[in-house]
Amino acid sequence: MLALIQTILLAIDIYWWLIIASAIFSWLFAFNVINGRNQFVATIGDFLYRVTEPALRPIRRFTPDLGGIDISPIILLLILFFLREFIRTTIAPALL
Template identity: 55%
Template sequence: MGYAIVWLVSNIINLMIWFIIAQAILSWLVAFDVVNYRNRFVYSVGGFLDQVTRPLLEPFRRIIPSLGGIDVSPIVVILLLQFVNILFMRSAAPILMNALG
């Protein structure tokens, strides 16, 4: 059971990192007019990524100012998620695996 919880938490963190990367790439594609939100698929993917990543990114967007129109909050959030993942794997994961098996 402990291995399953560790696997689940680690994969959720990694999935959130990939969602943030996909959101950043989609925003660049929209900004450079490669794709636009008039396309129904792009609109639905963009809406999904926005709904998933907004709770993580919004607090940092309020704190970190935009640097010349460039939003650096995704980079900060990715670094923090990596830190949390490493911290979890080094400290909490061994305890969970020993306690729950």
């Protein structure tokens, strides 16, 4: 059972970094630092969008419009942090 908990925590950690990478990529793309016409860059952007958008879309429906500032990644990171700590401090010790 401990292996399952560790695998779930690892998946949460990987998704955490994918959200951060997606936010950084969107900033670089918005400020024209990277070339969106490059096929490799477009592939990375498409991958990050497809991985993170299903989790960010429901949060965006409930957050207010802040004039171009998207706080949904921050909210999702807070949710993932809470979930990770809940599993690590509450569920994992109960199974040991």
